[in-house]
Amino acid sequence: MKKQASLNTTTSCSSRITAIKDTMEILSGKWKFHIIGTLLQSDKMRFMDLIREVDGIGAKMLSKELQDLEMNHLVSRTVLNTKPITVEYKITDYGKTLEPIINEIANWGMEYRKLIYKAANQED
């Protein structure tokens, strides 16, 4: 008789797995956290501001990532009727609910650095 999966087949489990997949897909790619993190700090930003703040990103990537975020209602996009056209990007209230996740991830990463540093020193 073949062995079968048992742990991850309960409904509570598979909905958890789906939830994680959903979240990670929404936040997928090299730049999403970076962009959201930047918008969380500053409330309003224009396209060119983001190009300058998000270190290393190019116009194509920024444009694409912002479209993704807008589609998922995490970021709002407002075209202003100014002389050279300007566009305002803001994080939505919904987008702000990501802050706890981002904080957890940032904190974990900082603890990680500390541990690596400690381990490296103990080896000497």
Added chain:
Amino acid sequence: MKKQASLNTTTSCSSRITAIKDTMEILSGKWKFHIIGTLLQSDKMRFMDLIREVDGIGAKMLSKELQDLEMNHLVSRTVLNTKPITVEYKITDYGKTLEPIINEIANWGMEYRKLIYKAANQED
């Protein structure tokens, strides 16, 4: 005069950005969360158990992801001296510190589903 970045250039900010990059690199790929989540539930698992529990993963990917996780001290690997060789994978204490992150991500994803569902019903 050229405009310059200002927000993300403070030291506290750039170390936060680095921390997020670190964490996401350690947890990168399609399967890491899935594997860690499974190991968090069950403490000890063998290679073939994981193949069965982590839905859709192949031997090559599982092997590679487990090596990554072991390198980062999130998972331990113990070869048992049994007749057909068996290997025991366990999450480390350090790996368990990821639980809050995973919980946040899972919870956010479940709230997301609820909102999408609500929005879809209101449109009718």
Added chain:
DNA sequence: ACCTATAGTTTCCTAAAGGGAACTGGTTTC
């Protein structure tokens, strides 16, 4: 006239991620 700025899009390319299938090599079971 020419440079800069605005917000992108388009084209073309490379690098990285992911996956299927076969294979290793040992052991146990039928």
Added chain:
DNA sequence: GAAACCAGTTCCCTTTAGGAAACTATAGGT
């Protein structure tokens, strides 16, 4: 002796992600 189970590895292939450079069109500055 053939088949199956364990824990992988190797080879080859496809798909996706990411990025650089050029280009759209409009307007203000020097």
